[in-house]
Amino acid sequence: MPAINNPPTSFFTEQDLVAWLRSLPKPNPSIWPVGIGDDAAILHPSPNDELVISTDMLLEGSCFLIAQAGPLRVGRKALAVNLSDLAAMAARPLGCFLSLALPKSGDKSIAQKVIQGLLEKAAQFNCPLLGGDTNSWNGPLAISVTVIGTTLKGKAVRRNGAKLGDWLLVTGQLGGSILGHHLDFTARITEALIIADMVQIHAMMDISDGLARDTRTLCEASGLGGCLHADHIPISSAAHQLQAIAALGIAGSTPLEHALGDGEDYELLMAVSPADGQKLLSSQPLQSTSITKVGECVAEGFWLLENNKRNLLQNQGWQHNWA
Amino acid sequence: MPAINNPPTSFFTEQDLVAWLRSLPKPNPSIWPVGIGDDAAILHPSPNDELVISTDMLLEGSCFLIAQAGPLRVGRKALAVNLSDLAAMAARPLGCFLSLALPKSGDKSIAQKVIQGLLEKAAQFNCPLLGGDTNSWNGPLAISVTVIGTTLKGKAVRRNGAKLGDWLLVTGQLGGSILGHHLDFTARITEALIIADMVQIHAMMDISDGLARDTRTLCEASGLGGCLHADHIPISSAAHQLQAIAALGIAGSTPLEHALGDGEDYELLMAVSPADGQKLLSSQPLQSTSITKVGECVAEGFWLLENNKRNLLQNQGWQHNWA
Numbered sequence: 001m002p003a004i005n006n007p008p009t010s011f012f013t014e015q016d017l018v019a020w021l022r023s024l025p026k027p028n029p030s031i032w033p034v035g036i037g038d039d040a041a042i043l044h045p046s047p048n049d050e051l052v053i054s055t056d057m058l059l060e061g062s063c064f065l066i067a068q069a070g071p072l073r074v075g076r077k078a079l080a081v082n083l084s085d086l087a088a089m090a091a092r093p094l095g096c097f098l099s100l101a102l103p104k105s106g107d108k109s110i111a112q113k114v115i116q117g118l119l120e121k122a123a124q125f126n127c128p129l130l131g132g133d134t135n136s137w138n139g140p141l142a143i144s145v146t147v148i149g150t151t152l153k154g155k156a157v158r159r160n161g162a163k164l165g166d167w168l169l170v171t172g173q174l175g176g177s178i179l180g181h182h183l184d185f186t187a188r189i190t191e192a193l194i195i196a197d198m199v200q201i202h203a204m205m206d207i208s209d210g211l212a213r214d215t216r217t218l219c220e221a222s223g224l225g226g227c228l229h230a231d232h233i234p235i236s237s238a239a240h241q242l243q244a245i246a247a248l249g250i251a252g253s254t255p256l257e258h259a260l261g262d263g264e265d266y267e268l269l270m271a272v273s274p275a276d277g278q279k280l281l282s283s284q285p286l287q288s289t290s291i292t293k294v295g296e297c298v299a300e301g302f303w304l305l306e307n308n309k310r311n312l313l314q315n316q317g318w319q320h321n322w323a
Numbered sequence: 324m325p326a327i328n329n330p331p332t333s334f335f336t337e338q339d340l341v342a343w344l345r346s347l348p349k350p351n352p353s354i355w356p357v358g359i360g361d362d363a364a365i366l367h368p369s370p371n372d373e374l375v376i377s378t379d380m381l382l383e384g385s386c387f388l389i390a391q392a393g394p395l396r397v398g399r400k401a402l403a404v405n406l407s408d409l410a411a412m413a414a415r416p417l418g419c420f421l422s423l424a425l426p427k428s429g430d431k432s433i434a435q436k437v438i439q440g441l442l443e444k445a446a447q448f449n450c451p452l453l454g455g456d457t458n459s460w461n462g463p464l465a466i467s468v469t470v471i472g473t474t475l476k477g478k479a480v481r482r483n484g485a486k487l488g489d490w491l492l493v494t495g496q497l498g499g500s501i502l503g504h505h506l507d508f509t510a511r512i513t514e515a516l517i518i519a520d521m522v523q524i525h526a527m528m529d530i531s532d533g534l535a536r537d538t539r540t541l542c543e544a545s546g547l548g549g550c551l552h553a554d555h556i557p558i559s560s561a562a563h564q565l566q567a568i569a570a571l572g573i574a575g576s577t578p579l580e581h582a583l584g585d586g587e588d589y590e591l592l593m594a595v596s597p598a599d600g601q602k603l604l605s606s607q608p609l610q611s612t613s614i615t616k617v618g619e620c621v622a623e624g625f626w627l628l629e630n631n632k633r634n635l636l637q638n639q640g641w642q643h644n645w646a
Contacts, residue, residue: 033373034481037544039411039528040377040472042479047370050356054363055455055469057422062460088362099380099422099467132378133467137385140460144422144467146378149363156365158357205362221360 017111017134024119027128032095041130043094049150051094054085060140064183071110073183074143075117081208082147083125083187084266088206090157090196091149093127093189100134101142114143125189157196157270162203162222166297167277172267172289174211175259176238182264191286192268198285199276207265211294212313214269216302222271228260228295228313230306235259260304260314271297340434340457347442350451355418364453366417372473374417377408383463387506394433396506397466398440404531405470406448406510407589411529413480413519414472416450416512423457424465437466448512480519480593485526485545489620490600495590495612497534498582499561505587514609515591521608522599530588534617535636537592539625545594551583551618551636553629558582583627583637594620 022037034042045051058078060066066074079096086093098118102111111134122129127147171191188206195201203222207214211233219226239258253261272280280291295305302313345360357365368374381401383389389397402419409416421441425434434457445452450470494514511529518524526545530537534556542549562581576584595603603614618628625636 034479038482039408040375040414040470040479042412043374043376044476045368045374051366051368051374052363053366053420053454053469053471055420055422055467057424057456057458057465057467059424059458059460059462061462062458085362089365091363097376097378097469099378101380101382101465131376133380135380135382135385137382137463137465139382139384139462139465142380142424142460142462142465142467144378144380144456144465146376146420146469147363148376153367156357156363159361 021115024129027095027130032128032130035128035130043148045150048153050153050156052086052089052091052149052151052156053146054082055144055146056081056085057142057144059142066110066141069183071113072117075114076121077183078114078143078145079118079121079127080185080187081266082145083127083189084206084208086147086149087188087192087268088204089149089151090155090192090201090204091151092193093125094148094150095128095130096122097130097146098132099144100132101139102134102136103141104136104138110141125187155196157201157204159203159205159218160221162219162224162271162297164224164297164299165274166202166271167274167293168215168226168228168295168297169270169272169277169280169291170207170211170234170267170294171286171291172265173234173236174207174239174265174267175236175255175262176242177262177264179238179241181236181238185266186288187266188268191288194285195270195280199272199279202271202273204268204270207267207269208263210261210263211265211269212260213315215295216315218269218271219297219302222297225298225300225302226295227298227303227305227310230256230304232292233259233294234290234292344438347452350418350453355451355453358451358453366471368473371476373476373479375409375412375414375472375474375479376469377405378467378469379404379408380465380467382465389433389464392506394436395440398437399444400506401437401466401468402441402444402450403508403510404589405468406450406512407529407531409470409472410511410515411527411591412472412474413478413515413524413527414474415516416448416470416472418451418453418471419445420453420469421455422467423455424462425457425459426464427459427461433464437464448510478519480524480527482526482528482541483544485542485547485594485620487547487620487622488597489525489594490597490616491538491549491551491618491620492593492595492600492603492614493530493534493557493590493617494609494614495588496557496559497530497562497588497590498559498578498585499565500585500587502561502564504559504561508589509611510589511591514611517608518593518603522595522602525594525596527591527593530590530592531586533584533586534588534592535583536638538618539638541592541594542620542625545620548621548623548625549618550621550626550628550633553579553627555615556582556617557613557615
């Protein structure tokens with residue numbers, strides 16, 4: 001991980017913050033001839049690549065509680081949710097842009113720590129910070145990040161290419177992200193590139209709104225329905241723990257319901273041919289996590305196979321993302 | 324201006340809003356094969372171009388008062404401030420991304436009108452909306468926009484290329500933007516392209532933090548000082564009006580001080596050779612506005628020539644932008 005200049009003090013003005021941001025190590029000048037410090041950054045993608053761009057905003061009180069999460073984790077998450085979108089296209093990160101709305105009252109060092117968290121993640125994923133905007137206001141902390149990534153021309157994986165009979169696979173375990181995973185997850189950039197290198201992924205997205213809803217999103221985008229197998233869904237230990245926590249007011253849900261309905265897993269959901277699916281399941285090429293078959297693409301409707309019965313898949317989950 | 328689908332009603336849910344955004348006319352598929360609706364947008368820049376990227380955030384209460392400005396104007400401004408950054412690099416817009424933090428309380432139609440304002444501006448500048456993120460929260464309205472533009476390779480105009488003896492020129496009139504110009508300005512995209520086509524612009528930026536501060540920024544980036552001529556600075560009628568308005572609590576400033584210190588002019592400040600400067604001043608190639616010489620690049624220091632005296636240029640103005 002490249003060194004990151006430490007900010008000058010733990011309590012500084014917005015002007016100091018800007019000076020610090022301008023002093024950060026420069027990214028690769030053959031890709032980014034101009035980064036922080038001009039009106040805009042300049043990008044030289046290589047001629048055979050295409051660019052993939054996504055943006056996501058994190059809001060205090062809605063997406064995180066700063067007192068609970070801590071500003072470093074919030075900064076990491078602000079970039080990670082965007083990297084997860086790049087992973088979902090099987091793209092490699094090139095760089096990111098940050099806009100920060102800072103509360104006028106409160107601890108001024110929060111801004112610096114949020115940015116430090118983001119820079120840690122940026123270094124880990126080779127995704128340098130290229131520009132942005134900081135403003136103070138009488139509102140809570142808001143963080144908007146835009147990422148730019150690259151794929152070989154025609155190799156970006158969209159949501160709409162699933163075929164009838166495709167297997168639906170996921171990485172990792174699902175559910176219960178509220179217990180910590182939603183802040184500390186690893187965007188599946190590496191995993192997506194490994195899988196895309198091995199097989200032809202027909203359709204892919206990251207699971208941010210819950211498996212049930214995102215299965216619907218992916219299959220509908222492909223003009224199909226979907227059927228999930230209750231017994232096959234990889235349920236996280238957090239989803240099991242949640243069932244036991246009555247104090248959160250979400251008791252009553254089973255671990256399966258958490259795995260189907262909870263948002264912010266940030267795992268990959270993909271549709272591949274049965275042959276490619278078999279290849280991935282038997283080789284398990286990911287060092288960091290497993291790949292599991294959770295269902296298939298069907299002609300129409302959304303279903304949950306449970307105890308040999310095919311029930312309607314409930315439209316659980318969240319929705320707010322539109323790109 | 325291409326047609327924009329009207330949103331379904333004037334009061335709708337976030338889900339309706341997302342559906343409306345997905346129904347917008349598709350941008351040119353040879354440039355943007357994927358826009359709104361997938362994990363990320365895909366961009367195919369042409370091989371000889373380079374890309375220019377900028378991001379800016381507008382915050383309720385800090386950058387605008389929604390009750391005073393109206394949501395359509397705020398939406399237009401949110402894109403226009405970003406387009407102004409592209410203009411400052413002599414870039415042509417390709418597309419934009421929007422993140423919106425919506426107050427849970429209050430008039431829900433504000434979101435729709437903000438987006439409509441942005442879409443109007445987007446259509447005017449051929450800069451389609453390609454993706455984004457909407458969230459509700461218990462904070463005020465926040466709007467973050469990222470724009471992507473293109474220039475011929477090597478033709479983006481930076482801030483750091485001014486040469487000793489260069490003339491400093493500006494477009495338009497300066498000062499008093501608080502009376503309305505800060506919401507209703509035209510980003511100088513067309514003007515920048517016309518000028519860049521006629522002469523070699525050594526350095527350029529948009530005037531967002533006031534002429535005095537931005538002259539300092541541009542000249543310092545070029546390793547130089549700057550001298551402004553008080554008599555030559557084009558003072559807007561708004562700057563004159565402001566002097567008369569005691570109620571705003573900013574009385575006491577002269578029109579010249581407003582023209583030097585007020586932020587948000589969003590005019591172009593550029594450094595060109597004296598020969599090129601003469602060519603621009605005599606031909607006045609802009610249909611929409613004039614070009615004026617306001618000073619020169621000098622070896623060191625920042626000065627204001629006034630009544631044949633060279634005084635230190637006060638460091639008036641705003642600072643919050645860092646890219």
